[in-house]
Amino acid sequence: MMKIKKISLLRLATSMSLIISLAACTAGNIDPAKALTQMHVTKSDDYKKRPGWAAIENISQNDCKTYKSGGKSLLQWKNKPCNAKGLIEAVNDKSEAIPVFYAAYHEYGSYEVGTLSSFEAGYQSSEDIIMISANLAKVLSSSSNVDAIYKDYQQDRWSMGLNEVDKDSFYKSISSFTTKKDAMLTAYQKTHAENQQRYKAESEDRKKREQEDLFASDRAINLVLWPNPSPEQQMIVDALHTIKFTIRNDGVVYANGRRFMSSAGMESLKNSLNISLESCSDVGAYVGEKILSRACVQGFARDIVEWGETAKDHSISDRAWNAAAMDGSINYNPIKYEILFSHWAGMARVYASRGD
Incomplete structure (x- = not known):
């Protein structure tokens, strides 16, 4: 019986000690919750x-x-x-x-x-x-x-x-x-x-697959620029027919496998050709010789054919071709709104000769 009393007194003393400690912390303006955390009674996040x-x-x-x-x-x-x-x-x-x-x-x-x-x-x-x-x-x-x-x-x-x-x-x-x-x-x-x-x-594998998929999507398109072409317009149509125009899934039109222009901008091709034909007409009217107008159109048609042949030249890289497009296409050449086919072809050869 005495032994049980001693154990009870020991537990009481321990409990009192804990209570006194917490009370002292509180009196010292220390948060009891923090005291419990320090004693590993509660956890902190x-x-x-x-x-x-x-x-x-x-x-x-x-x-x-x-x-x-x-x-x-x-x-x-x-x-x-x-x-x-x-x-x-x-x-x-x-x-x-x-x-x-x-x-x-x-x-x-x-x-x-x-x-x-x-x-x-x-x-x-x-x-x-x-x-x-x-x-x-x-x-x-x-x-x-x-x-x-x-x-x-x-x-x-x-x-x-x-x-x-x-x-x-x-x-x-x-x-x-x-x-x-x-x-x-x-x-x-x-x-x-x-x-x-x-x-x-x-x-490299991904780019190769993408390029293969792009080539596989290549499909021919038929350019219909003028429903009832004039003789001068027909010369341009005949020249364009020497070139294979295709479109791919990237939304770009290609000429003999070379990048040409966005399919969404193809209307600007007709506009450019009309401006060039009008320029030829103005030349003939200026000197009063209609034959000069026709010669101008024939020269323009030859430029288009040459441009298409240059596109087939595998010694000219795509990089050189695309760089030349900056010199000859509608947005960048000195003659506004016109495609300078001969200049494009010539600059492609120049860039190729530089190693581009």
Whole structure:
């Protein structure tokens, strides 16, 4: 009976001590809720304010999804939930991983460490993880940085749900991680170089497929410019008929396989031809010789035929052809609203001779 009384008195004394402590804190204008937090009676969400927490939430969802779909994941999720709690549970399964995990969370988003460009599994995210790891190892090489991280770990770990790691083990784990700094940097450089080659190859393949699809969409069109052409207009129609005009899915009209103009702007072709024909008519009227007008139109028709033949010349690159278009097409040449077919062809040859 005496023993039971002693136990009861001991419990009472302990309870009174706790009450007196809280009362003293209150009297000293300290919030009791904060006192409870310091005593690990309530949890704080302050750790969620760091950028690393949002990263943990994103990584947990994507990495867990990768694991459960049979992909290569960072962690073994098994039956753990696909959220931050599940990720921390997975980390807690290997206590030696806790210090580096917390340090990565703590430093994530800083200028020295950086961020992930994407949380989806892939080439770039793998490269980013190696880069962040190498940067983190460099940051953790400073003992003052590790001291600050460990101090915050002591405050955060209970609220975050991380298991406790004693100070010696914490520092030992960090030290072991930093020894791999050079190896991680080498791995990052290798992965980055491989990814650049992979991206280049994928980009070239994609462009090749797009170009093949574009060529496959090529279909002939019949230019009908004048319903009842005059003799002069007919000469131009005959010249245009020596050229194969097609349209592709990019909405561009091509002349003998060379880029010509947007299909939406084809009405401007008729307008340009009419202006050129009117100029020829004006020449004949000026000197009073209609034959000069006809000769002018014949020369213009020959220019169109020559332009089409130049488009077939494979020694002239598309780059040279498109550059010449800037000199001869409607919007850029000195003669407003007219297409200078002969000038276009001539400048294509000039640019080609320069190696364009």
